[in-house]
Amino acid sequence: MPVLRPLVSVIVRTKDRPETLRVCLESIILQDYRPVHVVIVNDGGVDVSDVVSSLDDSKNSAEVKDNLVLELLQLETNVGRTAAANQGLEGAKGDYICFLDDDDYWLPTHLSSLVSHLCASDLERVDTGYPECAVYSATKAVLVGVGENSEGAEIEQEIKVYNTAFDRNHLFYSNYLPIMSVLFSRAVVDAGVRFDTALDLFEDWDFWLQVSEKIPFIATSDVTSVYRLHDNASGVHDAVQVEGAYLAIYNKWLSHYSSVDFYELLRKTHQWRDQTTDELQRVNQEKLNVIGEQHTHAVETIKAKDANIMALEEAHSYALSVVTEKEEDVKRVSKEYEHAVSVIQEKDQASEGLVREYEHAIEVIKEKDLVIKQLALDLQKKSETITFLEQENAALADRISVLERLRNTSLVGRVKRVLGR
Structure with a gap:
């Protein structure tokens, strides 16, 4: 059996965000896994060839260049996120494929972690020696705030960790697979799976539902990707658009479910809600525990500071008394100095007479x-x-x-x- 070192294609969709694109691509270059093929689809936005070429030139050794290829697809007009994703799928050459949009990034171990779980899986290998499956990591969702931290980067506040075991019914109930977290076999692309261009929202949810009909999913608990959310993001914050997107998904997929499947879906809905609630309570309790520890530490720190303040007040009082004594000494020394000056002046006059x-x-x-x-x-x-x-x-x-x-x-x-x- 050949050594499992599959080529991974990364599809990056971008439009008018060259600065975040640079951060996104840098996180790919910093991956500790090779070989990697990156397909950057510029969806009719500003020219980003200088960003891509500067990062391509930054790859030092020939070995790195041979094992990491950056390929830019410049679309003349804006075709939309869904069509841009399909363009990326058409250009992907890897044995496995994944997505990373220009506003998100990976931790350096993301690809190596996913590939290692592929290698360790007991799924049947095909002729290529690789299992036809999808594997996904846990993902940290952060809210991007206004301002910058001490390193000059935007402030990120963690709001959630996506870390859910795979269940296809649960996937139909809600999309718990952030698009940047999944690595999937190109077999689904060869089988004709594509993004539905009729969907303007939840197109990735629909895509995973399609993939789940073709290959199994493996979940890992490693947090290796970061999903960045903005307060001013459009689409997901528009209630009317969200409702229409849900209806579009249900209208498309309800026909795939039998009455038994639908009953099972409804039965587990409460279970999934309870699990979500329990998980939120667990996370909240952990945060409360941390806050409690921080509060205890703060109280102890305040007590220590109070003791320090009392010691400083005593030291200040003693310093004042010393200063008062010193001031009296200064006055006395000043008088003695003035007397010495007058004596010296008299001596100087007498000396002048003697000199004459x-x-x-x-x-x-x-x-x-x-x-x-x-x-x-x-x-x-x-x-x-x-x-x-x-x-x-x-x-x-x-x-x-x-x-x-x-x-x-x-x-x-x-x-x-x-x-x-």
Whole structure:
């Protein structure tokens, strides 16, 4: 038996919503399952080829490109949701097919979860090695509100989880299969199953009723898809249109039911209502429990905050007393500072007087130095004069001594000559 790795075709209907289309397609690219073939049917809306091409270019490796193909069908005019869905079915090449409208998205495990349940099923395989069946996941319905969250995305509020076991009578009673949650065998398409173009609303409900006549359904409890609802959405909020759509479904399908089937349908209606009520009560009780826990936590938090406030008030009171003491200290220090400033000013004035006296003393000393230098010069000159006189006196003394010797020898002539010299 071959390894179950079927090609999955995803049909995306879009019209004039390029931004939500980008988010939708990104959720397909992020799927952890391959191979995938995406057929984007632009129902006469604005050109979205740039959105598709930019996402196609973002697929990095050749392996990814080979296993994920984005194919755009541009319809020249608006043919409506039903006809656009049929166009997508005609272009689907996969062994299994699913839908994802441009305003919804999948979690990354959506396709791998559904295919794994196919592989694990005990349904009979056909020649391709794949069972001819449909499998669907649980779906979270969210109400899209006004504004954006911290990540810049629109605010989504969960309002319901579609998670109902399959029952064909129950399916006739109400449509519990969001279109983005079901993966079905292309055998039903080959058998001629198409969307009824006479229906403008509930066309997907009619489609699942057709599929249920051909192949079995498998339900899983994995929440892997997100169905986004808007307050301003048209159609499903129009009571007259809804009533007409119900009548169209019943007129088409009541003939398929025998009286026994119809009795069984009516008998189980109360059961399904009770199950729905019980489920709502269970969900509400869970939410009440969560609210109760949150309330208890809030009360405890408030008590803790009150204790913190009391501690802060005590700390504030103590801080005020400290501040008062500090202010008194500041005043005292300010007075001491002012006194110190006045003392410094007096000292500065006294210092200025001493500087002036010092400068005068320097001038006097300079004058005295000049006088001393002059006296030194005078003294030096007198010393030189005395030395000169002493030398002259010595010379005279020498002459006197010579004269005395000459006189003593009575050499008058010699003396004359000497004197004459």
